[in-house]
Structure formats: C-alpha cells, structure tokens
Amino acid sequence: MPIDFLPVFxxxxxxxxxxxxxxxxxxxxxxxxxxxxxxxxxxxxVDHVGEASAGMxxxxxxxxxxxxxxxxxxxxxxxxxxxxxxxxxxFGYVEMxxxxxxxxxxxxxxxxKGALEWVS
Amino acid sequence: xxxxxxxxxxxxxxPEIIIILGACVALMLSxxxxxxxxxxxxxxxxxxxxxxxxxxxxxxxxxxxxYGGMFVNDGFSTFFKMLLYLGTALTILISDRxxxxxxxxxxxxxxxxxxxxxxxxxxxxxxxxxxxxxxxxLQALSIYVLVGxxxxxxxSNEAALKYVILGAFSSGLLLFGLSLxxxxxxxxxxxxxxxxxxxxxxxxxxxxxxxxxxxxxxLFKVGAVPFHMWVPDIYEGAPSPVTGFMSTVGKVAAxxxxxxLLIQDLAMLDPIWRGxxxxxxxxxxxxxxFAALVQTNIKRMLAYSSIAHGGFLLLGLLAGGSEGLASVxxxxxxxxxxxxxxxxxxxxxxxxxxxxxxxxxFSGLAxxxxxxxxxxxxxxxxxxxxxxxxxxxxxxxxxxxxxxAGFVLLAVFAVLLSAIAAWFYLRxxxxxxxxxxxxxxxxxVSPAIGWALIVTFTGTVLTGVLPAWFLGVSKAAATAGLG
Numbered sequence: 001m002p003i004d005f006l007p008v009f010x011x012x013x014x015x016x017x018x019x020x021x022x023x024x025x026x027x028x029x030x031x032x033x034x035x036x037x038x039x040x041x042x043x044x045x046v047d048h049v050g051e052a053s054a055g056m057x058x059x060x061x062x063x064x065x066x067x068x069x070x071x072x073x074x075x076x077x078x079x080x081x082x083x084x085x086x087x088x089x090x091f092g093y094v095e096m097x098x099x100x101x102x103x104x105x106x107x108x109x110x111x112x113k114g115a116l117e118w119v120s
Numbered sequence: 121x122x123x124x125x126x127x128x129x130x131x132x133x134x135p136e137i138i139i140i141l142g143a144c145v146a147l148m149l150s151x152x153x154x155x156x157x158x159x160x161x162x163x164x165x166x167x168x169x170x171x172x173x174x175x176x177x178x179x180x181x182x183x184x185x186x187y188g189g190m191f192v193n194d195g196f197s198t199f200f201k202m203l204l205y206l207g208t209a210l211t212i213l214i215s216d217r218x219x220x221x222x223x224x225x226x227x228x229x230x231x232x233x234x235x236x237x238x239x240x241x242x243x244x245x246x247x248x249x250x251x252x253x254x255x256x257x258l259q260a261l262s263i264y265v266l267v268g269x270x271x272x273x274x275x276s277n278e279a280a281l282k283y284v285i286l287g288a289f290s291s292g293l294l295l296f297g298l299s300l301x302x303x304x305x306x307x308x309x310x311x312x313x314x315x316x317x318x319x320x321x322x323x324x325x326x327x328x329x330x331x332x333x334x335x336x337x338x339l340f341k342v343g344a345v346p347f348h349m350w351v352p353d354i355y356e357g358a359p360s361p362v363t364g365f366m367s368t369v370g371k372v373a374a375x376x377x378x379x380x381l382l383i384q385d386l387a388m389l390d391p392i393w394r395g396x397x398x399x400x401x402x403x404x405x406x407x408x409x410f411a412a413l414v415q416t417n418i419k420r421m422l423a424y425s426s427i428a429h430g431g432f433l434l435l436g437l438l439a440g441g442s443e444g445l446a447s448v449x450x451x452x453x454x455x456x457x458x459x460x461x462x463x464x465x466x467x468x469x470x471x472x473x474x475x476x477x478x479x480x481x482f483s484g485l486a487x488x489x490x491x492x493x494x495x496x497x498x499x500x501x502x503x504x505x506x507x508x509x510x511x512x513x514x515x516x517x518x519x520x521x522x523x524x525a526g527f528v529l530l531a532v533f534a535v536l537l538s539a540i541a542a543w544f545y546l547r548x549x550x551x552x553x554x555x556x557x558x559x560x561x562x563x564x565v566s567p568a569i570g571w572a573l574i575v576t577f578t579g580t581v582l583t584g585v586l587p588a589w590f591l592g593v594s595k596a597a598a599t600a601g602l603g
Contacts, residue, residue, distance in 0.1 A: 091126055105144045112151045 063115045067107075074103055132179060132186035132193050135172035135201065136241050142168030143234035150227020158219065161230040162212050162568070168234065169212075172241075173205045183600065189309055190248035195600025196384075199449055199593070200244040200376040203456055207369040208237045210460040213572035215361040218467045222359065224270050232269075233365065236262035240373035244380075249298045249308040252377055256294075256341070259373060260287050263366055267358040273473050279357025286340075286350040294337025300330035310385035317388050331392045334381070341374040342430050345403040352411075355423035360470060360477065363419055364463030367426045368456040375433055375452060382437060383445055384601055390440075398438060402533050405431030409541040418466060418477045421544060422459070425503060428541050429455055432518055435534055439521035445598035447517040450591055454502065454510035454583045461576030462499040465492060468563050482548050484557030492565065493552045495577045502580045504545035505538055510583030510590075517591060 050056045081088075081096055088095075110116070130137070146161050154160075180198040185191065211233060219225040235258060242255030264287065268280025302308055304326060305316035320327055336347065343351040355363045382389065408428025415421035429451075436448035469481045486493040502511030515538060522531045565573070583590050 091123060102144070105147060109147055109151060 060118060063110075067110060067115060070103060070106060074100070128184070129186035129191070132184055133191060133245075134175045134179065136238050136245075138168055138172045138175060139234050139238040139241065143231050143238065146227060146234065147231045150231065157227060158216050158225045161227050162216055165212050165230045165234055166209055169205050169209050169237070173202065176201050176205075185247060187251075189311065190251050191242075191245050192247040193245065195597040196380070197245045197376075197601075199597035200372060200452075201241055203372045203453055204237055204240050204244070204369050207365065207372065207456050207460060208233060210457075210464075210572050210576065211361050211365040211369070213568045213575075214364065214460070214464045214467045216568050217566050218359060218361050218470060221470060222270055222273075222473055224359070226269075229266070229269060232262045232266050235259075236266065236365070237369065240369055243373045244376040246377075246380075247310050247385075249301065249310070249313075252380075253291075253295065253298060256373075256377070257291065259370065260291065263362070263370060266362045266365070267354060269359050269362065270473050273357075275357040276359065276473065277357075279354045282350060282357075283354045290337055290340030290347070293333050293340065297330050297333030297335075297337055300326065300333065304330060310381070314385045314388065317386065322388065322391050327389075328392055331389050332396075335393050335397065338374065338378050338381070339400060342371060342378065342433070343427055344400050344430050344434060345407040345427065346400075348404070348407065348427050348430075351427055352420050352423040355426070356417055356420045359473065360419065360463055360466050363422075364460050364466075367422070367463075368459055371426070371430070371433075372452050372456065375448065378437060379445060379448060380601070383440055394438070397434060398530065401431050401434035401438060402530065403431075404428065404434060405534060405537040409537045412541065412544045415544070416479055418479050418482070418548070421479065421548075422462065425541065425544070426459070428537070429503075432515060432534065432538075435522055435527075435530060436518045438527060438530065439518070439525040441521075441525065442595065442598045442602050443521040443524055444518075445601065446591060446595040447514075447521040449594035449598060450517055450583075450587075451514040453590065453594065454514040454580070457576045457579030457583070458499050458502040458509075458511055461495065461573060461580060462503070464569050464572045464576065465496045465499070468492060468565065468569060469561050471561075479548060479551065480557075481561060483551040483555035484560050485552040488557070488560035488562070492573070495573055496552060497549055498577060498580055500545040500549050502584070504542040506542065508581075508584045510580050510587070513584060513587035513591075517587075 077099065078096070081092065085092055142165060146164055149161060149164070150157070176193075176198050179193045180195060183192075183194040186193070212230065215229065215233075216225075219229060239255045239257070239259030239262060243252055243259065246252035246255055264280055264284050267283050268277050270276035298308070301313065304320060304324075305313045307313050307316060317327070340347040355367065358366065382393065405428055408424045408426075408431060412421050412424035412428065415424060433448050433451060436444045436451060438444070439447065466477060469485075470477065471481065482496070485496065498509055502509035505511045505515040507513075515534075519531045519534060522528075522534070
C-alpha cells in the first residue's frame with residue numbers, strides 16, 4: 001500500500017528542505033573570498049599535476065590500492081570466520097592462521113620492497 | 121569434514137603445498153640480496169620440485185579424491201604433474217643464463233615460476249570446475265608477470281599487456297560457459313555434473329551455448345585457430361625461457377583440462393563439439409604450418425609451430441578413447457622435452473632481447489659449435505616428425521589412434537600438412553649446416569644449460585628408440601584416468 005511509504009516520503013521531504021535551508025543560510029552569512037590555493041581539489045598533501053580525469057595518477061596510489069585489497073579480503077574472510085569459529089573448533093582456528101601467514105608473506109614482501117614508503 | 125578427512129586431504133594436496141611453501145620461502149629469500157642469489161633460488165626451486173615429484177609418485181600408489189571430491193590424485197593427474205615438473209625444472213635450468221645476459225636477474229622470477237607451476241598442478245588435479253578455474257587463473261596471472269619480466273624492453277611489455285587483455289577475455293568466455301553449465305546442472309563438481317547432464321537433451325540450445333563457450337575458452341588457452349592470434353606476438357615478446365615455459369607447461373595444463381572435461385567427465389557433450397573441433401583441428405594444422413613458413417624470427421616461427429602441434433593434440437582428442445588419450449599424453453611428453461631443448465639452444469644464441477632472435481643467428485652453427493648444432497638438429501628433426509626421433513612416434517601414435525577411430529580423411533590431412541611443416545624446420549637445419557656466418561655465435565655452455573641440453577637430448581632420442589615403453593606408461597595413465 002502506498003500509505004505505508006508515507007513516512008519515507010516525509011523523510012525525503014524533510015531531508016531536502018533541511019539541506020536547502022542550510023545551504024541558503026550559509027550562502028547568506030559566509031564571507032566570499034576564493035583564492036587559488038583554496039580552489040584546488042586538495043588543500044593539503046601532494047600537489048596535483050594535470051587533471052585526474054586524464055588518468056594521471058601517481059603510481060604509488062595503485063600500490064596502496066592493491067595493498068588495501070589484500071586487507072579488505074582478509075577482513076571479509078575474518079568476519080564470517082569469527083561468527084562460526086566455535087562450530088569449527090581447532091581446525092578453523094589453525095586454518096585461519098595458515099591464511100594469515102600466507103597474507104603476511106605478501107605483506108612482508110611489499111613492506112621490505114618499500115611499497116609503504118611515500119616518495120614525493 | 122572431520123579431522124581425519126582434513127588430514128588426508130592435506131596429504132593428498134601435498135605436492136601443491138610443497139611448491140607453494142617453496143615459492144613463499146624463495147620470495148622471502150629474494151628480499152635479502154646477496155651474491156649468487158640466482159643460483160641459490162634456482163637450486164631451492166629445483167629441490168622443491170624434486171620433493172613434490174617424489175610426493176606425487178608416492179601418492180600415485182593409491183589413487184584418491186580429496187577435499188570432498190573436488191581434487192583428485194589418479195594416474196592421469198600424476199602423469200601430467202610429472203610433465204609439469206619436468207617442464208618447469210628445465211625452464212629453471214635455462215633461465216639463469218638468460219636473466220644474466222638480459223640483466224633481469226631478480227628472485228621474483230623463480231617465485232613466479234613456482235606459483236605458475238602450482239596453478240598448473242591444481243588445474244590437472246581439479247575435479248571441480250571452480251578448482252580448475254582457480255588453478256588456471258593462478259597459472260595465468262603468474263605467467264602474465266613473467267612475460268613482462270624484461271621491464272626495460274618494450275616488446276616484453278607489449279606482450280604482457282596483450283596477454284593480460286586477451287587472457288582476461290578468454291577467461292571470461294570460459295567462466296561464462298562454466299556458469300551456464302552450473303545453471304543447467306546445479307553443481308560444479310565434474311562427476312555429479314556428468315550424471316546430471318545425462319538427463320539433459322543434447323539438442324537443448326542452452327547446453328549447446330554452454331558447450332560453445334566452454335570449448336572456445338579452452339581453445340583460446342591452447343591457441344587453436346581461430347583463437348590463435350595472441351600466440352605469435354606473445355611468444356615473440358616474452359623472455360625466451362618464459363616462452364619455452366608457456367609453450368610446454370602452459371599447454372600441458374590446458375590440454376589436461378580439455379582431456380579431463382571433454383573425454384572423461386563430460387563425454388556426453390561429444391556430439392555437440394565434435395564437428396566444430398574437427399574443423400578447428402584442420403584449420404589449426406594448416407594455419408600453423410603455412411604461417412611458420414614465412415617467419416624470420418625463430419621464436420615467432422616456433423609459436424606457429426606450436427600452434428600446428430596444438431592441431432595434432434586436437435586430433436588426438438578427436439580420436440578419443442584410451443588410445444587417443446594415451447597418444448596425446450605421449451605427444452605432450454615428447455613435445456615438452458624437444459621444445460625446451462630447442463629453447464635452450466635459443467637462449468645460448470641470444471644476443472640480447474633488444475636485437476630479436478633472428479633465424480640467421482643459427483647459420484654456421486655447425487662450424488662454430490658442432491655439439492650444440494647436433495643437438496639442435498635432433499630437436500628440429502623431432503619437431504618435424506622425422507624418425508628415429510621421438511617426434512615421429514608422437515605423430516605416428518596420434519595418427520594410428522585417429523585411423524583406428526575411423527577418421528582416415530583427417531589423418532591424411534594431418535600427414536600432408538606436417539610434410540609442409542617439415543620445410544621450415546629443415547630451413548633452420550640448412551642454415552646451421554650449409555651457410556657460412558661472418559659473425560659466428562660465440563658462447564660458453566654453462567653447466568645448467570648443459571644439463572638441460574643433456575636431459576632434453578636424451579629424452580628426445582630415448583622416446584624415439586623406445587617409443588613402446590613410453591606409450592605403455594601413458595596408456596596406463598590414460599586408462600587410470602578413464603577408469
């Protein structure tokens with residue numbers, strides 16, 4: 001029934017109204033003072049060269065992204081494991097250690113190779 | 121699974137575990153650079169391969185399935201694993217010198233070779249489509265990196281990128297076929313799938329679609345025409361030992377999967393693929409043989425030659441039964457030793473990857489290096505299929521199986537086309553023995569390559585002298601696989 005969704009529609013309306021209100025209010029009372037530093041995508045960190053949309057990324061970001069995937073997968077595996085650990089007993093416990101040791105080999109390799117050093 | 125099942129499963133996959141552990145240890149060792157590291161890592165890899173081979177032979181005493189039927193150790197998988205060990209060990213022996221001259225000696229090379237080997241081993245032992253696919257990807261990902269191992273060489277980089285794109289594409293096709301098969305049968309396990317497929321009509325369009333994608337994905341991996349376009353570029357650009365590795369170990373594993381799927385467990389798909397594979401086999405033989413005639417780069421020529429040999433393997437598949445299976449297995453054994461032997465010679469002749477491997481480099485070899493030239497002669501004769509070398513009997517048994525199965529016309533085609541193929545091998549022999557060379561190749565045979573040459577030479581000659589014994593071994597393995 002459409003009436004069941006009434007709270008949702010109300011919620012949407014409130015959200016739109018509130019954000020419009022906040023944006024208008026800040027527009028009215030904030031100082032307007034743009035300068036080049038402020039208009040850059042990042043105000044701090046690495047200076048950018050060209051547009052990101054041209055595919056110009058510093059290669060170190062890729063290394064970080066790959067390392068992130070490693071740990072992301074590990075976490076995804078750890079959560080369901082933790083839930084059923086009691087049922088799996090000793091085998092499950094050991095099995096996870098095997099998995100983590102294999103991951104650690106890769107991590108140690110990346111670390112010693114200097115993947116975590118930031119060269120600017 | 122209770123604890124005893126788990127222990128027996130771990131034991132059954134012992135060879136794979138040994139290889140992966142070896143790769144991890146080699147990876148850690150490669151982080152601490154020291155003089156003579158290449159030799160150390162190569163030695164470690166060889167020891168690990170020897171251990172795994174010993175374990176595989178022990179496990180073959182009592183065939184068993186493990187991991188709930190997803191993984192199998194039978195005569196069939198053991199035979200193929202032995203081929204994989206042999207191919208990888210020979211590759212390692214010829215690699216050290218090449219990496220030295222190309223200034224690319226990094227420990228990761230051996231690690232990647234071991235990971236590729238373990239992937240190939242999982243492929244041949246997989247009894248479940250997902251396991252086979254995981255093995256295939258592990259092998260392919262390692263080989264992608266190996267192909268691009270000469271980081272400063274643009275040909276190597278180009279080859280790696282092409283291989284990644286085409287490999288991902290073909291894996292996608294294969295995976296689509298597998299997912300359709302899963303949808304039709306509700307299982308990924310090969311035996312259960314075979315039973316479930318018995319009740320599906322072979323005329324069902326969905327089953328035909330699934331088979332087409334499965335076959336195309338697999339043919340892509342062995343480089344059969346019309347899915348062969350990647351082979352010459354990638355074989356040419358890759359470092360020579362890696363080309364040897366791909367053309368033997370990579371091909372052996374892919375053919376093992378094809379045999380396991382198409383002849384053994386999913387044999388009921390036969391009427392769907394037979395007609396198209398017949399056409400593909402003849403086209404592969406023809407295109408490989410004719411295109412090789414005009415090549416001036418030895419690796420490119422061997423790439424087309426390897427396509428043509430792939431055609432012969434498909435003929436063995438078409439012959440089917442334990443005869444056809446055994447003939448393909450024997451063919452792979454002989455092709456592995458012969459091809460890697462020739463690649464050892466190519467590594468010796470290497471004048472730098474930037475120069476390219478011109479066929480002219482072979483000219484005058486008989487004068488400057490008579491021993492190496494003689495071995496190259498035997499390898500080339502074997503690839504051409506001329507007695508008394510192993511290559512003759514490899515082709516002979518495929519043809520016998522083909523005629524026995526009633527495909528006389530195909531056999532006639534194969535003989536005619538291999539006569540054409542013989543010409544470009546003979547051209548290299550002509551260059552070695554008849555031509556003069558102002559700048560003869562100057563090289564010292566290092567002990568490692570010397571061993572590789574001795575093993576491959578002995579293998580090529582022995583399979584030519586005692587073909588019946590080797591056929592007996594592969595027949596026993598083939599029957600074990602069909603049983």
